[in-house]
Amino acid sequence: MMKFAIITSKQDPAGRNIKAELSKLGIKTFEIEEDIVYPEHIDKKEKLKDADFLIFASWHKSEQYRKTLSVHPVGNWHQADFGGKPETINKSNAFFLKFIFQTLNEIAEKEKTDYEVTMEVTHHGPELSVPCCFIEIGSTEKEWQDKKPAEIIAETIKQATENYDKEKGKLARNWQSCIAIGGKHYAPNFNKIQLNSKYAISHIIPEYSLPLTEEMLNQAISKTIPKPRLAILDWKAIGKSQERQEIISLLNKHELGIVRTSQIKKES
Secondary structure, eight states: OOOEEEEEETTOHHHHHHHHHHHHTTOOOEEESSOTTOOTTGGGSTTTTTOSEEEEEEEEEOTTOOOEEEEEOOEESSOOSSSSOTTEEOOEEHHHHHHHHHHHHHHHHHTTOOSEEEEOOSOOOOOOSSOEEEEEEEESHHHHHOHHHHHHHHHHHHHHHHHHHHHHHHHHHHOEEEEEEOSOTTOHHHHHHHHHSSEEEEEEEOGGGOSOOHHHHHHHHHTEESOOOEEEEOGGGSOSHHHHHHHHHHHHHTTOEEEEHHHHHHHO
8 A cells, every 4th residue: 555645834825724624634744844845855754754655735836826726746857946956856656646637637627616727847846765746726825825726635635545546456557657748837738648548647847948868868767657668749849850859869769659749639
């Protein structure tokens, strides 16, 4: 059985809001004093050392002030402006990310919320040794204090953590672990794939983090569980012709299959 732990921060109004709703569902959280992106190697603490997967429930800030419910893997492709270590990403479980994202969508749709449900690309800290993800409310004080999105995220965490192990065998037969390259921060094309196809997306390398390097690809592969055999490319958002060819060459070198987002739409 996978052992989950949920982390919130006293500095984070959305996290406090989610924590209150999780408490109503009988779910305990581990509350920290520091900002949610900075508790480096918190998985080494005594109360968390047995956890197999950490879920950080928190706020999301956006310059566009979008009302969002989001999920994303953790780490930094380049500089570490908000926690973690430069050019270092964390382990991610592709199947659980897909499972919790689908669960979030199902509950949000049932609740008829006007919040946009979206994945985000891999970004920010903290640095950990165990797989993890963030699930967030965006993106202003008004949304962070709103009870409804906190209820949705709390119920998502409850259902996802309680049901994942029951479904894991079936998922392994039906889903294919992969990484994704290209697109914008909110990755709309990858959202559709994560929600409606057999492909389970782990780490996403957005267009703004390109060019792709050997080290970036090595980490994306080695820190994805299960090991990915495929890379999904948002073809129109991975740079110009030369950059595309360099990406393809690196993927071929690592014997990763290649599929474009447009091809998957036809399969779904």
